[in-house]
Amino acid sequence: MRSLAAALALSLLARAGSAGPTSPAAAPLADPRETHLADVVQLTHGGQNAEAYWSPDGRQLIFQSTRPPFGCDQIFRMPADGTGAPSLVSTGRGRTTCAYFTPDGSRVLFSSTHAAGDACPPPADRSQGYTWAVYPSYDIWTAKPDGTDLERLTDNSAYDAETTVCPLDGSLVFTSDRDGDLELYRMDADGGHVKRLTNAPGYDGGAYFSPDCKQIVWRASRPEGAELDDYRKLLARGLVRPGKLEIWIANADGSEARQLTYLGAASFAPSFFPDGRRVIFSSNYGDPAGREFELWAVNTDGTGLERITYSAGFDGFPMFSPDGTRLAFASNRNNAAPHETNVFVARWKDGGGPPTAAAAPEMPETAGADRFAADVRWLADDAREGRGVGTAGLAAAERWLGDRFQDLGLEPAGDAGTYFEGFDVPVAVEVEPETAVEVDGRPLDRAAFQPGGFSSSGEARGPVVAAGWGIVAPEKGIDDYKGLEVRGKIVAVRRFTPKGVFKGHAEQTYGDLRYKTYTAREHGAAGLVIVDLPAETAGEALPADAPLPRPVVDPAVGKGADAGIPVAVLTRAAGGGLFGPGEQRGGNRGEHRVALRVRLTRRTVTAANVVGRLRAGTAHRLPGAVVVGAHYDHLGFGGAGSLAPDSHEVHHGADDNASGTAALLEVARTLAAERGTLRRDVVFVAFSGEETGVLGSTAFTRKPPARLKIADLVAMLNMDMVGRLRGDKLTVLGTDTAEEWKRMVPAACARELVGCALSGDGYGPSDHSPFYAAGVPVLHFFTGAHEDYHKPSDTADTVNAIGGERVALLVADLAREVADGPARLAYKSAPAPAPQGDARSYGASLGTIPDYAGDGRPGVLIANVRPEGAAAKAGIQRGDLLIELAGQPIRSIYDFMYVLRQSKSGETTKAVVDRAGKKLTLDVTFGTSSGIR
Numbered sequence: 001m002r003s004l005a006a007a008l009a010l011s012l013l014a015r016a017g018s019a020g021p022t023s024p025a026a027a028p029l030a031d032p033r034e035t036h037l038a039d040v041v042q043l044t045h046g047g048q049n050a051e052a053y054w055s056p057d058g059r060q061l062i063f064q065s066t067r068p069p070f071g072c073d074q075i076f077r078m079p080a081d082g083t084g085a086p087s088l089v090s091t092g093r094g095r096t097t098c099a100y101f102t103p104d105g106s107r108v109l110f111s112s113t114h115a116a117g118d119a120c121p122p123p124a125d126r127s128q129g130y131t132w133a134v135y136p137s138y139d140i141w142t143a144k145p146d147g148t149d150l151e152r153l154t155d156n157s158a159y160d161a162e163t164t165v166c167p168l169d170g171s172l173v174f175t176s177d178r179d180g181d182l183e184l185y186r187m188d189a190d191g192g193h194v195k196r197l198t199n200a201p202g203y204d205g206g207a208y209f210s211p212d213c214k215q216i217v218w219r220a221s222r223p224e225g226a227e228l229d230d231y232r233k234l235l236a237r238g239l240v241r242p243g244k245l246e247i248w249i250a251n252a253d254g255s256e257a258r259q260l261t262y263l264g265a266a267s268f269a270p271s272f273f274p275d276g277r278r279v280i281f282s283s284n285y286g287d288p289a290g291r292e293f294e295l296w297a298v299n300t301d302g303t304g305l306e307r308i309t310y311s312a313g314f315d316g317f318p319m320f321s322p323d324g325t326r327l328a329f330a331s332n333r334n335n336a337a338p339h340e341t342n343v344f345v346a347r348w349k350d351g352g353g354p355p356t357a358a359a360a361p362e363m364p365e366t367a368g369a370d371r372f373a374a375d376v377r378w379l380a381d382d383a384r385e386g387r388g389v390g391t392a393g394l395a396a397a398e399r400w401l402g403d404r405f406q407d408l409g410l411e412p413a414g415d416a417g418t419y420f421e422g423f424d425v426p427v428a429v430e431v432e433p434e435t436a437v438e439v440d441g442r443p444l445d446r447a448a449f450q451p452g453g454f455s456s457s458g459e460a461r462g463p464v465v466a467a468g469w470g471i472v473a474p475e476k477g478i479d480d481y482k483g484l485e486v487r488g489k490i491v492a493v494r495r496f497t498p499k500g501v502f503k504g505h506a507e508q509t510y511g512d513l514r515y516k517t518y519t520a521r522e523h524g525a526a527g528l529v530i531v532d533l534p535a536e537t538a539g540e541a542l543p544a545d546a547p548l549p550r551p552v553v554d555p556a557v558g559k560g561a562d563a564g565i566p567v568a569v570l571t572r573a574a575g576g577g578l579f580g581p582g583e584q585r586g587g588n589r590g591e592h593r594v595a596l597r598v599r600l601t602r603r604t605v606t607a608a609n610v611v612g613r614l615r616a617g618t619a620h621r622l623p624g625a626v627v628v629g630a631h632y633d634h635l636g637f638g639g640a641g642s643l644a645p646d647s648h649e650v651h652h653g654a655d656d657n658a659s660g661t662a663a664l665l666e667v668a669r670t671l672a673a674e675r676g677t678l679r680r681d682v683v684f685v686a687f688s689g690e691e692t693g694v695l696g697s698t699a700f701t702r703k704p705p706a707r708l709k710i711a712d713l714v715a716m717l718n719m720d721m722v723g724r725l726r727g728d729k730l731t732v733l734g735t736d737t738a739e740e741w742k743r744m745v746p747a748a749c750a751r752e753l754v755g756c757a758l759s760g761d762g763y764g765p766s767d768h769s770p771f772y773a774a775g776v777p778v779l780h781f782f783t784g785a786h787e788d789y790h791k792p793s794d795t796a797d798t799v800n801a802i803g804g805e806r807v808a809l810l811v812a813d814l815a816r817e818v819a820d821g822p823a824r825l826a827y828k829s830a831p832a833p834a835p836q837g838d839a840r841s842y843g844a845s846l847g848t849i850p851d852y853a854g855d856g857r858p859g860v861l862i863a864n865v866r867p868e869g870a871a872a873k874a875g876i877q878r879g880d881l882l883i884e885l886a887g888q889p890i891r892s893i894y895d896f897m898y899v900l901r902q903s904k905s906g907e908t909t910k911a912v913v914d915r916a917g918k919k920l921t922l923d924v925t926f927g928t929s930s931g932i933r
Contacts, residue, residue, distance in 0.1 A: 031310035037346040042334055043082045044342040050330040051317050052343040055101045058321045061328055062099040062108055063343055072120035075099040075110045077145060080345060089147045093118040103167045108145050111161035113137040124239055131239040134159045153191035162205045166213040173216055175205040197254030201228055206268055210276040216252055217279050219245045219268040247281055249300055257727050258800050260302050262753055269317045274324035282316035302802020303373045305366040372662045373801035379658035380796045386651040388636015389692060390427040390605040397632055401610040401686045408668045410612025413683060413706040420608040423699035425689045429453045432599035437568050440592055448574035450548040451598045452567035454514055460527030460566045461595035466492045466579040470516040487524030490594040492578040495532050514894045517563045527566045527596045531575035564891050566596040607688040609696045611705055617676040625681040626819050627716040628667050629767050630660030631690030649792045654799050659723025661686055666808035680819035687767045697767035698853040701774045715818045715825055716778045717811050718768035724783045725803025731782045733760035738777035738825040744817055752810040763849055773849050773864035777825045781807055829867045844903040844926030847871045850893055858891040859883040874924040876913060884912035
């Protein structure tokens with residue numbers, strides 16, 4: 001809106017002087033490169049005219065103008081075809097700005113100072129340099145299009161202006177400093193239900209709704225440091241100093257805000273194309289003096305920047321007609337006198353139809369974002385089948401990445417001179433035909449049972465003891481095994497948990513089939529049947545013969561760590577009678593017998609990391625290498641690595657982690673162009689198997705390919721889910737892994753115009769964790785969680801491409817700095833974090849970092865131990881295999897978690913580890929749990 005943005009643009013132009021008047025008969029099309037504009041018509045002649053906005057029927061424009069006899073801006077209305085003279089809408093008193101039609105065209109809105117006096121308010125005090133005024137006397141008014149029936153919508157001592165209207169419900173978005181900063185607000189058409197939409201320090205203004213009113217676009221400044229101090233001091237005096245403004249976009253409620261442009265210029269007056277997928281705006285980008293303002297367009301993901309106008313001086317305030325065929329804008333082209341600004345209307349040319357988000361000519365400013373978006377689209381396409389391990393789509397992605405690495409000039413750094421480092425991943429559990437269940441000598445139909453995917457292959461038979469839900473939860477006073485003798489017998493338990501007893505994490509734990517199996521095995525059961533009895537659970541009641549959960553692959557089990565006893569899940573129709581009258585705990589103590597025979601084959605496939613090496617090009621190369629990585633696998637059809645999908649819906653994985661892979665390619669492209677100045681090699685790794693337990697990165701750290709050694713790695717930079725940058729805030733984890741990060745990361749973030757939140761050690765559920773466990777300083781880049789995580793809705797159209805490119809530039813910046821640093825980073829082993837709140841119900845901690853991939857042996861492989869933790873004090877080391885804890889055998893990570901859950905901080909017990917083939921028994925004293933093992 002002109003109240004601030006027009007003052008900025010037009011005042012800068014006036015200060016600089018225009019290019020001089022042209023003949024009134026001159027063609028207003030300024031340059032043949034204005035290929036989108038045709039049949040340009042000048043509607044006003046003389047004075048300062050701007051911010052022309054369409055009526056809903058496309059027949060009229062409402063605009064603001066300074067013309068005799070008025071001393072400052074007033075609101076006028078005129079026919080959009082130029083056939084009639086402008087007519088006054090506002091009162092003629094005070095100063096007005098920001099006029100707009102309501103959706104039905106029956107009323108208009110504008111801001112005015114006339115309630116504070118008839119005179120024009122004084123101009124900005126220029127004793128503070130070049131500034132413009134924020135008038136607190138501006139309030140929002142509504143009237144009929146002829147100016148009658150004037151009504152006031154806001155009444156306060158704050159600046160309320162820059163109002164536009166949702167074309168669907170008539171709600172308003174406007175700018176105000178009522179809370180001490182220039183922020184966006186939304187309110188009903190009658191001025192009620194005011195809600196603040198933005199909360200960042202700096203100027204937010206000139207918002208505009210998308211055609212479906214689901215989004216808003218606006219201009220914003222984000223000053224920091226001394227610039228922020230200056231901004232606040234001036235605003236307190238009712239002044240703003242023009243500076244850099246960028247274009248931002250968000251949901252209509254202000255959520256998911258993200259920056260669209262990074263032009264470092266004064267960009268303002270954005271509005272949407274009719275399809276809502278592209279934005280048109282004005283900017284002085286490209287003019288070092290900041291005097292030339294042109295129209296530009298950009299896609300809503302930050303790609304496809306395109307210049308629209310090429311006239312000398314000023315072009316601004318673009319807005320499409322409701323039918324999308326015409327564009328209204330303000331310009332000083334074709335001036336009859338210097339510094340005039342007039343309203344023009346042009347026919348829009350865009351392939352013969354209304355303007356769309358079609359591909360624009362590539363420009364250097366967004367070329368990286370364009371490539372990022374294209375790579376995400378390819379990886380997240382349906383043809384990639386969700387990139388699940390074992391799918392043809394993942395294999396295609398593997399080959400594609402190898403080709404891309406080659407095109408970028410990276411040397412093959414995988415196995416046998418290739419780009420690929422292979423490793424095995426469990427992908428399926430196949431039930432062999434001899435698997436069978438008998439109840440009281442009667443074989444069950446195959447549809448009446450399913451073996452657990454974690455079950456051991458073997459046989460068990462004997463009398464049945466019903467143990468209710470199979471839960472031991474001292475914190476709830478529950479022990480379903482109390483008074484039962486189940487040793488050597490078959491235990492029957494219900495599926496799920498009792499309704500309303502457990503919530504959240506506890507419900508997940510006690511309802512988990514593996515937990516029920518662990519508890520039965522701990523009490524000495526020979527086998528377990530889990531009966532599908534959901535009628536009394538928090539879940540939805542199912543029929544007695546409802547389908548059972550199929551066996552699902554589990555990476556830990558696939559490596560050999562099964563549950564240790566045969567397990568089968570029975571339908572309620574087949575197993576309900578095992579509980580006796582009323583299905584009570586202990587209601588059956590041997591009256592029934594069950595025989596289990598389970599034969600499972602766990603199938604693996606070979607997946608591959610894609611590895612390329614960029615050789616440092618300087619004559620004085622430094623030893624060591626920097627690793628930059630991202631995983632390219634995802635969930636396939638709904639289960640990690642599943643070849644027998646739960647559904648046929650593709651889980652596209654655009655953010656997780658096509659975004660990180662696209663960023664990886666951009667980092668490689670950036671650094672490859674600078675190889676001549678790099679002092680250390682940079683190794684680029686696209687990991688597979690991350691979704692199944694960081695298997696690819698674990699394989700890499702256990703056996704680095706191409707003569708790499710873990711000891712040679714200077715740092716590892718990991719990108720996982722970097723496609724949803726919002727509020728320009730990036731989370732950078734791992735900054736505690738080297739002291740140097742605290743200096744390097746903030747400086748790089750400032751250079752790349754990204755706000756970074758720094759925290760954390762090097763552990764976490766992504767590919768940086770095995771590197772940190774192996775003694776390498778790490779960083780993990782993450783743009784935040786969202787509701788599409790691990791859902792089919794994580795699609796390419798939801799990715800912020802320009803934000804992803806900024807992350808890639810930041811990572812390239814840091815990789816370059818680490819590669820060029822004469823000294824290696826000092827690895828910093830992180831202590832266990834302090835507990836938060838009352839952690840007693842979570843059990844105890846051993847202070848270990850498990851290797852979730854395992855090595856094929858039953859037990860928990862220790863990737864590392866936390867300094868000063870219980871394991872470190874007991875002498876447990878990296879590479880030990882934990883096989884027993886607190887008197888309980890440990891066959892898998894699940895057994896380990898369950899033992900810790902039922903243990904207490906401060907207890908001293910025994911841990912048995914296998915170290916290089918020798919069993920060692922060590923005394924351990926548990927620490928306090930804080931979400932660590």
